[in-house]
Amino acid sequence: MKKFLQAFALSLTLLTASVSFAQTSGQAPAQTAAQGNERPVTPVEPGQPRKDWSFRDAGLIPVQSNGRIKPLDTFAREIVLFETGSRSFEGWDPVDLIFSWITAPREWENHPFIQISRLDVKRQLGLDEKRNKFSPKEIYADSFLAQYAEGLGRPNGATQSVPIAVTSKPDPRDQELRRLVERIGMYRGLISGDGWPVIPTQAPAPWLNLNSSEFLGKFIRSQYAVMLTAHLTKNKEVFDQSVLTTRAAVESEIPAFENATSRMLRYEVIYNRVNPFLIAWICYLIAALLWGAVRVVQSQRGSAVRKFAGSLTAFALFMHIAGITFRCLIAGRPPVTNMYESIIWVSLGVMIFATILYLMHRQAVLFAVSCTLATLGLVAAAAAPAMMDPGIHPLVPVLRSNYWLTIHVLTITLGYAAFALTLGIGNVTLFQFFKRDRDTLAASAKIHGLNQLTYRAMQFGVVLLAAGTILGGIWADYSWGRFWGWDPKEVWALIALLGYLVVLHARFTGWMRQFGFAACTVVAFVLVVMAWYGVNFVLGVGLHSYGFASGGYGWVLSFVLGQMAYVLAAAYAHFRIPSPTVAVPQ
Structure with a gap:
């Protein structure tokens, strides 16, 4: 400087x-x-x-x-x-x-x-x-x-060698x-x-x-x-x-x-010039459209479309993993030390959880949603390089314990990935409430199936976010000498965890039915946005200063307001149209 x-x-x-x-x-x-x-x-x-x-x-x-x-x-x-x-x-x-x-x-x-x-x-x-x-x-x-x-x-005094808030x-x-x-x-x-x-x-x-x-x-x-x-x-x-x-x-x-x-120098040049994340999001986008078309084409053609969509998804996933692998080899560390790296990692996590759930339930909507989310994540990371630095840089001292970095940050961001998948499925579920006047019983059964997928994904997220938060306290004790200090990053991670626990508990006990669970799934993701983006980019205070940046306020605010408007519109459609009486297992 x-x-x-x-x-x-x-x-x-x-x-x-x-x-x-x-x-x-x-x-x-x-x-x-x-x-x-x-x-x-x-x-x-x-x-x-x-x-x-x-x-x-x-x-x-x-x-x-x-x-x-x-x-x-x-x-x-x-x-x-x-x-x-x-x-x-x-x-x-x-x-x-x-x-x-x-x-x-x-x-x-x-x-x-x-x-x-x-x-x-x-x-x-x-x-x-x-x-x-x-x-x-x-x-x-x-x-x-x-x-x-x-x-x-002009001189402004010596710099601090110990992290300060x-x-x-x-x-x-x-x-x-x-x-x-x-x-x-x-x-x-x-x-x-x-x-x-x-x-x-x-x-x-x-x-x-x-x-x-x-x-x-x-x-x-x-x-x-x-x-x-x-x-x-x-x-x-x-x-x-x-x-x-x-x-x-x-x-x-x-x-x-x-x-x-x-x-390693050759690997880095290959990574720069091939641009695997660009190839990945293009393939994800095409695959998302194909997965969405699987249910609307004839059965014979639908099978061919499904196979092609699966092959394209696998190739996109390969390029996605290859890009992250290149960054790990070049940097010699896990790829989650800034917002750019966490977005590409969370996008991969979405695909991993969608693959697990697809193997369990064989629902094409999982890949239609996950490929869409992965596309949006990789495009967002690529579209704002001035805000999210894509460069590979040495770690700041507080992050140089690779063991704790791997355990804490990878775990908590995988929790974000699972919640992002619930957000996507939740949006698809809410869309069904606009169509219930056409076939109410079929729509209700479809909504129940989508909510079941959301419920399973949310369980993954809660377990990982809880584990990541606890392990973050262990890392804080190792790095800063205290387990918990009510730092904004810690507080919002806890708020997000408690918020999703409330949603899960309400779903399990029957306090929430089909619409309430889908709506709360979408609304709860705002807590993740605040813990993931808001603390670093909006608040910009606390001990996690190594992750602070600026920019993107308009886009994130538009996303949050758009999601709230979408939930309200779905609520209007739901309460305007009478719901059928259908026994729904919990």
Whole structure:
């Protein structure tokens, strides 16, 4: 952060000089490489994607960032996501894009690519409120940001090494301004060479940057110069050869670099480029439609549709598991340390519980619902990368006990998955009350069958949430020295557990009948939303500060209000139409 602030302040104070330096920084590598290459180099117009180039090998070059060694492909994707707010930008390969930034910075000074989403920040900087991306030159035009960055750079005391409770929620506007300062600082660091940690050193020292003046890494710097020059001049042959030379040079300098490390880098590039979760949700979506069609087509065709839907569901599940497995291998830990990872894990949990119940009851509605929920979960995770960081990062100290992380977090989030499945089936059940005037006895029997599925799924959820909450107390005692402290995360987990216990008990004792149970199933999920999302994104206070973030309030509020309106509409339909007297076993 300090490095970003320094780079940002310098770029604002010496704007003319920095732009001049940026122009020469893209030419210096070209001059260096031209001296060692007899082939004449003809400069070309920069700023266009190299559509016919492959950057797979370049993406395998190791770099050090955010506390771990990662492939250049991941490094580039994280930067592009942070700067632009999306995983892709105008058809550029991420590696191609950051190479273009360093070799042709003058053009990018006037090109809008830096993300600013909040209207109040745009107004503060005098920017067009209808746009979300702006050029560095547009952002520099107002002096407010320079003053703000200078204030952030002032010392504010030593940081705490022991976890403390966060007692106030960060201001969203201030958070956006901080991110903007970091984006400008990161971009300036990239075009100056100060943001390229590419020269290995002995651990635990951080790697040296591309513009470092130390003798260590001189050969690597020269190879990067050749590679960047070839990129600038669109010399594909020289670029491909220099990529292999640069990668070999970097790997030879990494202490204890083994085949296992190289294999992990390859796995990470495969994970990045295959994008298994994208394939999974597309297949889930098609499978959900097919499962929904199973009951409305003729019996013979229905059997064929069921088989195809089952095969597509199995393939989607395979890709889903493959994506999570890749993340586990790359990170060396369970994939549930932030909201992005918990959503993809909960989506998988929904499919697991649906599969178990399908094997018991053979009801196509289970996969129709679960595939729909898995699609929504994976799409939500992919659609908001700025809110839910998809990056793979080292754990904060309080999470570094893999044993307790596995036992507590995996267990409690599997409970959320079971409750999500009850939400989906509950919505389908409530829909039946709109149709009861057509065949009341058949509809009542169908509702009873759906409620039975919901009841079984809810039992899974209650057991797992109870176990996860208790084990969370053990983890808290291990990490923070107390079993229970009425932290907001703990309180809302307990509230959710008690809420579902009430629903289960009312269903078991007969206090709730068919409609009441289905309606309460949907309403109770609001407690899960609060425990899972609300504490971290809305309240933002307590000891679980490592999970705090912001964003998505409108979407979540719309979901909650939509579900409440749906329950009220179903209630109106239920009480408007007389119910038949049917004996329903409990």
